[in-house]
Amino acid sequence: MSDTPDPPPVSPDIRSWANAFFAAIGWAERSPEDIAREQENAAAEAAFDAITDFRATRHITDSRGGAGTVSITEVDGQRYIGVNSENFDEADRERARQWEGTLGIPAGRPGSFARQALYHAEAHTLMQIYENTDGEMPAELTLYVDRIACSSCQNTLPIIISAMGIETLTIRLANGRIATVTEEGFVGDWQQ
Numbered sequence: 001m002s003d004t005p006d007p008p009p010v011s012p013d014i015r016s017w018a019n020a021f022f023a024a025i026g027w028a029e030r031s032p033e034d035i036a037r038e039q040e041n042a043a044a045e046a047a048f049d050a051i052t053d054f055r056a057t058r059h060i061t062d063s064r065g066g067a068g069t070v071s072i073t074e075v076d077g078q079r080y081i082g083v084n085s086e087n088f089d090e091a092d093r094e095r096a097r098q099w100e101g102t103l104g105i106p107a108g109r110p111g112s113f114a115r116q117a118l119y120h121a122e123a124h125t126l127m128q129i130y131e132n133t134d135g136e137m138p139a140e141l142t143l144y145v146d147r148i149a150c151s152s153c154q155n156t157l158p159i160i161i162s163a164m165g166i167e168t169l170t171i172r173l174a175n176g177r178i179a180t181v182t183e184e185g186f187v188g189d190w191q192q
C-alpha cells in the first residue's frame with residue numbers, strides 16, 4: 001500500500017500564474033482571429049504547392065515566351081486553375097468571347113485594353129467556375145495567383161466580378177500580400 005498523498009488541487013493562483021507564463025513565452029490560447037489566419041495560411045500553402053505541381057506537368061507560357069501566370073482556387077471541393085490565353089483551348093477562347101459580349105466590351109481596338117483581362121489567368125479561373133456552377137458564384141472567393149494583376153485586370157476584374165455576382169474577390173499572392181477586389185476596384189497591400 002502506498003501512502004503517497006494526493007497532489008494538491010490546482011489553486012486559482014497557480015492557474016493565473018500558468019496562463020501568464022504561457023502567454024509570456026508565446027503559448028497563449030489562440031484567438032479566433034489567430035486560428036482563421038492559420039487556416040488561411042495553410043490554404044495558401046496548399047494552393048501554391050498545387051500551382052508548383054501543375055507547372056511541373058504543364059509548361060505555361062505567356063505571349064512573350066516567358067512563364068505565364070497561374071491562378072488557382074477551389075469551389076465546392078472542385079479545383080479550378082486559370083492560365084492566360086497562350087494556353088487556352090478552343091472552349092476557353094469561346095468562353096472569353098461570350099463574356100466580351102456579356103460585358104459589352106467594344107470590338108476591335110477600342111476594347112483592347114478592357115478585353116485583355118478576359119484572356120488572363122484570373123478571369124479564366126472565374127469563367128470556368130461560372131460555367132460549372134451555372135452562375136451560382138460564391139459571394140466571397142479567394143484566388144491564389146503567382147503574379148500581381150496587370151493594369152487591364154485592375155480595370156476589368158471589378159466589372160467581371162460584379163457581373164458574375166461575386167461581392168468580394170480576394171487575390172492572394174505567394175508572398176502573402178493581398179488585393180481585395182470589389183466592384184469599386186482594388187485595395188490592399190498587394191503592390192508593395
Ligand SMILES: [Zn+2]
Pocket residue numbers: 116117120121149150151152153154
Ligand atoms: Zn491581367
